[in-house]
Amino acid sequence: SQQGEEDPQALSIQEGENATMNCSYKTSINNLQWYRQNSGRGLVHLILIRSNEREKHSGRLRVTLDTSKKSSSLLITASRAADTASYFCATDIQAGTALIFGKGTTLSVSS
Amino acid sequence: KAGVTQTPRYLIKTRGQQVTLSCSPISGHRSVSWYQQTPGQGLQFLFEYFSETQRNKGNFPGRFSGRQFSNSRSEMNVSTLELGDSALYLCASSLLTAEETQYFGPGTRLLVL
Numbered sequence: 001s002q003q004g005e006e007d008p009q010a011l012s013i014q015e016g017e018n019a020t021m022n023c024s025y026k027t028s029i030n031n032l033q034w035y036r037q038n039s040g041r042g043l044v045h046l047i048l049i050r051s052n053e054r055e056k057h058s059g060r061l062r063v064t065l066d067t068s069k070k071s072s073s074l075l076i077t078a079s080r081a082a083d084t085a086s087y088f089c090a091t092d093i094q095a096g097t098a099l100i101f102g103k104g105t106t107l108s109v110s111s
Numbered sequence: 112k113a114g115v116t117q118t119p120r121y122l123i124k125t126r127g128q129q130v131t132l133s134c135s136p137i138s139g140h141r142s143v144s145w146y147q148q149t150p151g152q153g154l155q156f157l158f159e160y161f162s163e164t165q166r167n168k169g170n171f172p173g174r175f176s177g178r179q180f181s182n183s184r185s186e187m188n189v190s191t192l193e194l195g196d197s198a199l200y201l202c203a204s205s206l207l208t209a210e211e212t213q214y215f216g217p218g219t220r221l222l223v224l
Binding site: 030031033035040041042043044045048088092097098099100101102103104 | 115144146153154155156159167169199201203210211212213214215216217218220
């Protein structure tokens with residue numbers, strides 16, 4: 001069963017715009033991670049935020065976590081065509097367990 | 112450091128056959144996880160191995176099995192293939208535990224005819 005659900009399923013924007021995607025999950029977590037996948041390839045880790053953190057930045061990425069609402073958001077600022085990919089959130093239910101991935105948001109950035 | 116490698120990259124099999132996929136983790140990583148990715152079900156966790164022991168298992172039938180060797184390399188096996196097993200199989204490694212940052216291989220695309 002899916003732990004995380006991303007929203008929207010698909011997002012189309014122009015280069016230079018910001019892209020925001022959201023993830024909601026069902027049970028308490030230790031960490032939440034975001035990954036990117038380019039067309040049928042392996043996933044690339046973007047950022048990990050722990051349950052006691054509220055916001056984290058990495059380059060053009062900003063991730064927030066609201067454990068009371070069981071939700072997270074990923075903001076990509078000043079999007080580029082190279083950001084075109086699927087983005088997944090992944091959560092662990094407790095330490096030592098596997099990561100459970102959502103179904104992803106497909107982002108398309110046009111120039 | 113070399114990344115996670117998976118072999119083969121592409122595979123075509125027929126129903127009823129079995130298949131073995133291989134994964135070499137990043138040097139020093141001891142946890143190896145396997146995922147199945149399909150358009151309909153998304154990324155689903157198969158199992159995780161650590162120090163040659165299966166530590167976590169997803170909700171897949173017994174036809175799906177795996178193992179890990181002393182050098183942390185891992186294999187997964189699918190017996191009696193079904194059409195629905197067509198998918199991208201992804202392997203990921205992490206240093207110690209599956210909830211840490213995972214480093215993914217490029218995947219093996221399996222087509223069952």
